[in-house]
Amino acid sequence: MLDPADELAPVGNYDQCKREEEKRLLTLYERLQSLALHSSQRDQESEEENSDEEDESSEDEDAEEEVQDDDDDDDDDDNADSADEDIGPTAKGQGSVTYIALSAFTGEEEGDLSIQKGEVLRVVSKNKDGWWLAQNSKGQKGLVPKTFLKVRIISQALTDKTSNWNTVRKAVTEIDATDVLSAMGAIPPGFRPSTLSRLLEEGRSYRASHFIQPKLSQSQLSFKDLHMDPDTGKSSRVGLILTLWNCRMIPPPGVGLQVLSRHIRLCAFDGTQVLSNIHTVRATYNSKSPKTWSFSPRMTGMLPCLLDGDCFLRCDSESPDLGILFELGVTYIRNSTGERGDLSCGWAFLKLFDESGAPIALRTQELTVHGGTPFEKDRYPTGVFQQMLLSRKIPKLVVKLKSVKTRSRELLNLLPDTIVGSLSTVHLLATYRQILADALLLDRITMYNADLICSSVLASFPDVLDQPDLMDAFRKSWTESESNLRRSDKRDINVLKQMFVSVYMGSVFPLLYSVEMPAPCWADEEVESQRARIIYSPSQKPSVETLLSSQCSHQAFDITQVTYDLISSAQH
CATH class of the missing domain: 2.60.40.150 (C2 domain)
Structure with a gap:
């Protein structure tokens, strides 16, 4: 586990080992891809040879069938239909079923489908009169004589090979970054x-x-x-x-x-x-x-x-x-x-x-x-x-x-x-919750009123809570303002709530929507330094005057900045 004795030895030539490892994986990937392609081509050629041999025997059988009377054709059709219906993925367990054209057929009437010898078709429905509704690879549908078609079964072995290849390819191309770093001794x-x-x-x-x-x-x-x-x-x-x-x-x-x-x-x-x-x-x-x-x-x-x-x-x-x-x-x-x-x-x-x-x-x-x-x-x-x-x-x-x-x-x-x-933010969180309770329990007309509440503090303070540097700026301004209060005022909740709104709107709120303030990015030293310069710069001390000044750029106004929606915000 985390026992230092089990740690891998550091890799001195890290870049070289990384290039060699990437080259080895790429070579393995190309070899597997070529093997899979070669295997699929061999299976396809083998099936085409078997198909040609069966085509010759089928032509002789077709010639004999043509001299039979109509009664025999009807009996054969019934037997063929039942046999064809039995052939399928579940009946034979050999894979998906398609049909191949034994010879070319040119449609003579409307609704017929012209086909070429060797063309692969999918049969949509089978009619007892010997004309089947088929669909070609282009999506075209039409009737073709059943005597021109032969069952073509795709071997399950080829399907398994394709599935196995997909598994190997996924394993090669989607290696977890942590596993790679562990193998290289980086972690x-x-x-x-x-x-x-x-x-x-x-x-x-x-x-x-x-x-x-x-x-x-x-x-x-x-x-x-x-x-x-x-x-x-x-x-x-x-x-x-x-x-x-x-x-x-x-x-x-x-x-x-x-x-x-x-x-x-x-x-x-x-x-x-x-x-x-x-x-x-x-x-x-x-x-x-x-x-x-x-x-x-x-x-x-x-x-x-x-x-x-x-x-x-x-x-x-x-x-x-x-x-x-x-x-x-x-x-x-x-x-x-x-x-x-x-x-x-x-x-x-x-x-x-x-x-x-x-x-x-x-x-x-x-x-x-x-x-x-x-x-x-x-x-x-x-x-x-x-x-x-x-x-x-x-x-x-x-x-x-x-x-x-x-x-x-x-x-x-x-x-x-x-x-x-x-623990250093508890007093601010508690004051915010009391302001929130006033707005939701006292100031609403009725408890069934769910209209938007006009309050920039309620609407935006939760966003500040997720940004530690802005919380620090708020705490600093709060401490400075609290030091000027009398001892009795420090225990007066109404005074503290008023000071919360005043300090927040004069310090943090203008920073929250400033264009110059980069978006927070965890563990990014450059972004953290830029934000700190703006937050604590004496020349850019945030205030309501700064918020209204034409020299400062702020984000485009959005109604959500000043309105609190209790329905979407509350925990359900």
Whole structure:
């Protein structure tokens, strides 16, 4: 699995080995293609020879049949019809049935089909008068005498050869990139394509922007998890805070790959399916300790939420196997081709309830990192002695579980029943949910009114939640504004909600729809630098004046930027 002793030796001449491997695969592909073509030609020639021999014998038989009387023809027709109907893929088990023309026939009446000797036809229907409705390769239909046709059976062997060739060709041309990289020594054994990264790329179903939305009740006429204040908030079955400490003994990728990001993705998991959004925390890396990943680095000022190892988790699932899934991953780029990809370096699972159903103790947990994917059965040896011998070499993830303090519990109870995120953003998420509750529970004319709600904050904040750099800019502006508040105002929810709207519209909203702001791209250093220059540039400090200025370009206005549709946004 991920045992460093099992790693393949690095390939020094990577580019040369790659070219040789591609050349070998191409040669194999061409040889297989030529063999398949040669085999099909031989089978076709063999069948044509057999067809010519049978044609000569059929002509003699036809001459004898012409001197027979009409009664004999009728009897023969009945027998021939029954025999022809018996010949088919299911009757003989020899493959698909077609007919070949024994000699040329020129249609004399309307509705006849002219055919050439050796032409392959498909019989649509058989009439007892001896004239069959046939179709040629051009799609033309018409009547032809049955005495001009002979059954042509395509051998099942040829069909099997074609099927086998398609399988071989698929295997040669569609080799998994991970398998190729493993064979070349670019990645260690046990690495797999990232499961959680693939889920994030499929849409918004596993993003925080989806789980922050209100959830409809079973009747679809009310909201299940919207609360006006902390006193009416609901505690989920699981509500805890965890801190990612470090990962040890994680084998680094080999030569030929440049690592763009080392990170952990975590979510609520019940052993079979992902239950929450997928939250990502980026690890810091020191070249002096290449097998150790660290989190929450010490730094002056505000820690970016993407690097913040302090996370919260809420989940209301009743599954006895409920826990937290951690996937260690890297985003890489191949030096030779420029191809990007996401690999899973292993995964760990922390079950939150014991066999009796009681919650586990909130303490530091040292989790074993397994190779492969969470849905595979690969594990390390289960023998106690073997585990003791390998314990120092097996990759480990160290996580600390903490109890929730009173103030944090009040904020968490305002959040959806199921969500995972950075602890540094809890106060902003809770304030947004209270603004959302006001709009959906107080300000609507009736609970049956589903008209669009005019609110730029409600409409666009979920999009900001999926962009960590914009969330950091929002947090920075919020902290600066909050420092000017009186102590009593900091506890006044109405003051905080007004400040939320004011700070958001004056800082983040103009950036969200700026033409100069490049679209976010995960682990792209150039894009991240461009966005940071725009976000934190003093000359381009976002404000409402900037939004209305003729010197700044923004995206074409869309009504969805300022309107909130509760029907399409709510979780069903």
